[in-house]
Amino acid sequence: MTFDIETSPFVFDGPAPPDDVVGRDIEIAALTDRAMHGRFVLLYAPRRYGKTSLIHRIRRDAHDSNDLAVVLVDFLGVQTIDDLSHRIGQALQSIPPGPFASAVRKLAGRSPEVSAQLGYGPAKIQLKRGEQEAPHLLEELLRLPHQVAEGLDCRALVVMDEFQAVADVSNAEAIIRSTIQHQRDRLSYLFAGSEQSILNTIFADRAAPLYGQAEQFRLGRLPDSALAEFIEEKFSATDRDVGTALPHLLAASRGHPQRAAFLAHQVWQATGPNGTATVETWETAYGEAMARSHHEFVAVESGLETGQRKTARLLAWEEPPYGAAARRLGLPKGTASKALVALERRSLAWRPYGEDLELVDPLFASWIRDRDPRP
Numbered sequence: 537m538t539f540d541i542e543t544s545p546f547v548f549d550g551p552a553p554p555d556d557v558v559g560r561d562i563e564i565a566a567l568t569d570r571a572m573h574g575r576f577v578l579l580y581a582p583r584r585y586g587k588t589s590l591i592h593r594i595r596r597d598a599h600d601s602n603d604l605a606v607v608l609v610d611f612l613g614v615q616t617i618d619d620l621s622h623r624i625g626q627a628l629q630s631i632p633p634g635p636f637a638s639a640v641r642k643l644a645g646r647s648p649e650v651s652a653q654l655g656y657g658p659a660k661i662q663l664k665r666g667e668q669e670a671p672h673l674l675e676e677l678l679r680l681p682h683q684v685a686e687g688l689d690c691r692a693l694v695v696m697d698e699f700q701a702v703a704d705v706s707n708a709e710a711i712i713r714s715t716i717q718h719q720r721d722r723l724s725y726l727f728a729g730s731e732q733s734i735l736n737t738i739f740a741d742r743a744a745p746l747y748g749q750a751e752q753f754r755l756g757r758l759p760d761s762a763l764a765e766f767i768e769e770k771f772s773a774t775d776r777d778v779g780t781a782l783p784h785l786l787a788a789s790r791g792h793p794q795r796a797a798f799l800a801h802q803v804w805q806a807t808g809p810n811g812t813a814t815v816e817t818w819e820t821a822y823g824e825a826m827a828r829s830h831h832e833f834v835a836v837e838s839g840l841e842t843g844q845r846k847t848a849r850l851l852a853w854e855e856p857p858y859g860a861a862a863r864r865l866g867l868p869k870g871t872a873s874k875a876l877v878a879l880e881r882r883s884l885a886w887r888p889y890g891e892d893l894e895l896v897d898p899l900f901a902s903w904i905r906d907r908d909p910r911p
């Protein structure tokens with residue numbers, strides 16, 4: 537038995553390597569520009585649409601050009617104020633080596649609590665503190681990048697990824713807002729997230745003028761041309777040819793970045809060394825992709841109420857949620873409109889630029905169509 541099986545060049549799990557971020561030149565330029573000018577920005581896109589990949593790319597470019605230090609905080613799943621502090625501590629620890637990282641370390645050393653949070657202090661210090669102290673630590677950590685930027689006379693970008701998660705922690709959002717609102721002279725903030733309705737609630741709050749000033753950006757589909765070029769290049773760099781599978785792959789992906797990478801990976805595997813993909817290769821790859829995703833789709837669907845499942849079926853078939861097809865499914869108007877709100881809230885459905893509401897995941901939509909006939 538030999539071990540000459542190659543690794544596919546397509547990364548589809550977690551953020552893409554910075555050099556693999558394609559079709560987002562305008563977004564990269566705009567977000568970098570805002571970051572250089574002390575702006576607050578909200579970046580919205582459904583899950584797996586490439587927010588974190590884009591942020592990593594911006595961080596890499598900024599680091600290479602020495603323009604901007606980037607602190608990248610991930611708030612996914614936070615439950616308590618201490619969790620937020622912990623995540624900021626992790627973010628400060630993982631700043632790429634350089635003057636900013638060294639200054640963070642130095643400043644953190646002046647506070648036992650902060651340095652313990654960053655893992656610098658003596659390991660034995662077990663911090664015992666009451667509930668009132670948690671917000672103070674969070675504030676201290678939020679102030680640290682600003683102090684460092686002042687000391688170095690530079691500008692920094694703080695990214696708060698999965699920002700919608702702060703809505704689950706009482707008081708967190710108010711602490712963040714009140715601490716960062718006076719930092720614009722040195723810091724820019726980029727808030728990224730995938731639950732538009734929660735983000736809207738946070739950012740539309742009249743009592744929260746800071747967020748009200750944030751400029752909003754939304755990632756759209758990746759253009760087919762950019763995806764095609766990217767996929768063709770990766771295939772040829774690994775001695776394969778995507779051949780006539782390409783148009784099928786693009787049509788099935790509908791510009792969904794992760795789905796395109798996932799399907800490209802499956803086609804690449806089905807093509808084999810020195811091979812050229814055909815329509816049959818595509819069919820094998822598609823079958824494999826659906827088989828691999830089956831459990832995920834069952835889990836998604838089991839979290840839906842009947843009305844929501846019927847509405848998802850209508851969306852999958854591109855039927856209007858209130859027309860004759862809805863009546864044939866026995867879906868009353870009131871139920872359908874509530875279901876649409878729920879699907880959108882959970883980021884299962886969205887409205888791409890200038891288009892009608894549709895299911896975010898084109899593979900979930902095909903899975904429904906493959907199983908349930910047009911209503």
Ligand SMILES: Nc1ncnc2c1ncn2[C@@H]1O[C@H](COP(=O)(O)OP(=O)(O)O)[C@@H](O)[C@H]1O
Pocket residue numbers: 547548549550551552556557558559560581582583584585586587588589590758793794795797798
């Ligand atoms: N601009 C892009 N170019 C190529 N692939 C991308 C791009 N953006 C995202 N992807 C693909 O989508 C996957 C998920 O991206 P990620 O940044 O984790 O999304 P999000 O943070 O929005 O959930 C990546 O692993 C990659 O395969």
Ligand SMILES: [Mg+2]
Pocket residue numbers: 587588589697
């Ligand atoms: Mg992400």
